[in-house]
Amino acid sequence: MPQTVPPAPVPQAAKPKPPAPPPEFQEGGISKMDAAALVRILDDGHSPEFQKAKACQRIGELASKEAVPALSRLLGDPHLSVYARHGLEAIVDSSADDALRAALSSLKGEALIGIINSIGKRRDAKAAPALARMILGTDAGVARAAAAALGSIGGEASVRDLQAAFAKTNGATKMAVADASLVCAERLLAEGKRDQALALYGSLSTPGVPKPVRLAAMQGIIREETSVSRPR
Amino acid sequence: MTTRRQILQSAIAPLIVPSVVLGQRAGAVAPSDKIVFGGIGIGARGAHDLSKLLNIHDARFVAICDVRNERRETIKSTVDQKYGDHGCRMYDDQYELLARQDIDAVLIATGDRWHTPLSIIAAQHGKDVYCEKPCSMSMEESWALADAFRRYNRLYQAGCQRRNGANFALCKELLKSGALGKLKTLYANVGPSVNWPPLPSRDWLAAEELPPRTVLDWDRWLGPAPWRPYHSSYVSGGWRNFYDFHGGGILEWGSHTVDLCHWAAELDDTQPVEYEPVGTNVGPYRVNCKYANGVTLVMRDDGWDGSLKTGSCSFRIEGDKGWVETGDATKIECSDNIKPLLRPTESAALALENHVKELVRCIRTRQSPSASAAAAANSHVTCHAAFIAYQRGKTLTWDPARREFTNDEIANHMRSRALREPWRV
Numbered sequence: 001m002p003q004t005v006p007p008a009p010v011p012q013a014a015k016p017k018p019p020a021p022p023p024e025f026q027e028g029g030i031s032k033m034d035a036a037a038l039v040r041i042l043d044d045g046h047s048p049e050f051q052k053a054k055a056c057q058r059i060g061e062l063a064s065k066e067a068v069p070a071l072s073r074l075l076g077d078p079h080l081s082v083y084a085r086h087g088l089e090a091i092v093d094s095s096a097d098d099a100l101r102a103a104l105s106s107l108k109g110e111a112l113i114g115i116i117n118s119i120g121k122r123r124d125a126k127a128a129p130a131l132a133r134m135i136l137g138t139d140a141g142v143a144r145a146a147a148a149a150l151g152s153i154g155g156e157a158s159v160r161d162l163q164a165a166f167a168k169t170n171g172a173t174k175m176a177v178a179d180a181s182l183v184c185a186e187r188l189l190a191e192g193k194r195d196q197a198l199a200l201y202g203s204l205s206t207p208g209v210p211k212p213v214r215l216a217a218m219q220g221i222i223r224e225e226t227s228v229s230r231p232r
Numbered sequence: 233m234t235t236r237r238q239i240l241q242s243a244i245a246p247l248i249v250p251s252v253v254l255g256q257r258a259g260a261v262a263p264s265d266k267i268v269f270g271g272i273g274i275g276a277r278g279a280h281d282l283s284k285l286l287n288i289h290d291a292r293f294v295a296i297c298d299v300r301n302e303r304r305e306t307i308k309s310t311v312d313q314k315y316g317d318h319g320c321r322m323y324d325d326q327y328e329l330l331a332r333q334d335i336d337a338v339l340i341a342t343g344d345r346w347h348t349p350l351s352i353i354a355a356q357h358g359k360d361v362y363c364e365k366p367c368s369m370s371m372e373e374s375w376a377l378a379d380a381f382r383r384y385n386r387l388y389q390a391g392c393q394r395r396n397g398a399n400f401a402l403c404k405e406l407l408k409s410g411a412l413g414k415l416k417t418l419y420a421n422v423g424p425s426v427n428w429p430p431l432p433s434r435d436w437l438a439a440e441e442l443p444p445r446t447v448l449d450w451d452r453w454l455g456p457a458p459w460r461p462y463h464s465s466y467v468s469g470g471w472r473n474f475y476d477f478h479g480g481g482i483l484e485w486g487s488h489t490v491d492l493c494h495w496a497a498e499l500d501d502t503q504p505v506e507y508e509p510v511g512t513n514v515g516p517y518r519v520n521c522k523y524a525n526g527v528t529l530v531m532r533d534d535g536w537d538g539s540l541k542t543g544s545c546s547f548r549i550e551g552d553k554g555w556v557e558t559g560d561a562t563k564i565e566c567s568d569n570i571k572p573l574l575r576p577t578e579s580a581a582l583a584l585e586n587h588v589k590e591l592v593r594c595i596r597t598r599q600s601p602s603a604s605a606a607a608a609a610n611s612h613v614t615c616h617a618a619f620i621a622y623q624r625g626k627t628l629t630w631d632p633a634r635r636e637f638t639n640d641e642i643a644n645h646m647r648s649r650a651l652r653e654p655w656r657v
Contacts, residue, residue, distance in 0.1 A: 014426045018470050019463070021435035031434065050436060053458065057434070063645050079459040086458070086650035114653030121648075121656075141654050148656060172327075179356055182383055212358035212384060219385040 030054040035064035042070035056083035065093035072099040081111050085118045097124045104130050113145040120149030132161035144176035151180025154187035178213035261290040267595050270295035270329045271339040274307050278341025284588040286314045291592050297323040299452040330357040345457040345477050348373035349655050352380040360387040362591050365487040367608045371616045372648035374609040376657040381605035389591040389601040390608035392491045397583030403556045404496040411573055413553025417528040420489035421535040421546045425515030428481030430622045432473045437463035456655035482619045486531055491611035492547045500607040503614045503632045504529055507621035519618040531618055540565045620646045
């Protein structure tokens, strides 16, 4: 094939400068602060929203457990909740789980969905009973988030809760329950519980299961049954 | 009755040889036999992808979803003009588009923050995906992406089109043939820091008055990104180089060129184990990386269309017997001993067309495209590790199997970002 003559490369010129951030929206020294200083920002009722947001992000890097109470107070804030969760998600200490679990009963709507998502990410099994109840609640968004969180938590109890919920849900919530069950099946396989995983895949391969999940479950069975690495 | 679409989506699809492969059908493709696409968030870059898709005779684009009314109208106009009808439907809710049973695949060209969540939602709806790069905002998203596409057995083509560029392929071939000798060093050139600093800003722009929701849905535009006040600059492309929306120059261009290095050296299943950041935020800068087998990967901003004039998105392979370098200028520069092995290649500009065609072909055959979710996850995790090392300002060591840094706990906390409610991966 003849070589096409390309246009001569043009050295990259500097792009036009973007607007400058105003002084009140510049992170400045917050990125270097220690946990105590960051907590003081969060605890100060006069701290601007921007500073609190940046303090939460910095706490997310430091993962300082002494920040848990201050972060917890922001979980219901429509602008700052995501920042507070970013901080909490990184903290290894169980006090972060306790704070998120406590918020399950005090928040509603999207703030509650965010809490559930963070609980799922942290795989907090102590939250599983509350999540199982939420799948059957009236807020469809909360129900879907609860199903996804149960899938992330995994384990035999989650599988039972999801299977029970499957029969009682429909539409997008049923799809979320089925998706979470697929995640559980993969986790069972990873834990060496092959028979249980295949049984779960089998139950997800039946009519009535949303088609993408049904096909995925069938594929899961095929993949597992035809795996050359499987001991026979 | 079982339809072609049902068979394509089924678990047994990989076992079926389609008639097009057998050469039974040449020329016109029946409308019912076309691969049907929808699009989500198509701006300037997405329009370029779309222009290639619209020229593929056995594909059909039928729907656009965008949070901006103006962009919905623009894409519909482009598509309808191409097809000579009024068939392109417009949506402002991605779930409505994804619920359409007639759509096989979606083109996702939103801002980076949406790439992984939308791709996973699409897979959960049974769709195959072409997604622009960078494909993820964090390591965690990269892994979730690969998991979801494996779980749902859906096809994913990252917008790393140079995997289908002939000049890039020739360099890979020269390495694989042994002509370059034993692999020593890979160079992934990234955009110069004057425009693409390695450390994006964590500041906010001043608040401006929100436009009406019918013009722009700011909440949906932000999507999974942390909340911040509206500024018109963000929505006209100025979101880049802000940390909450962007991974800086390393993710912006490493998602192309690190990906090329992994593809060429057949390193699609591992990452370097060491990352050494060198330089400043105003450049020049580098991240020197080492794989467990001793091979070096250098991400650098001073090689971008550098002295060899190989063009943007260039990469270089050095072995103990020779070296090659190529980029978007198509030409291949190499050591003298390699020159007799070169042959003319088609223009690098054809890579995108080839890449989109590859996905359409793979949707028919159910074979994995070259820039699969697993491959993209691997190259993106490498870029995220380099980005984190640069932010930490120290050499980091990485355990690919355990997916963790072994010498810096703060770096481990940077492997994920919280997504704004209600979004999750």
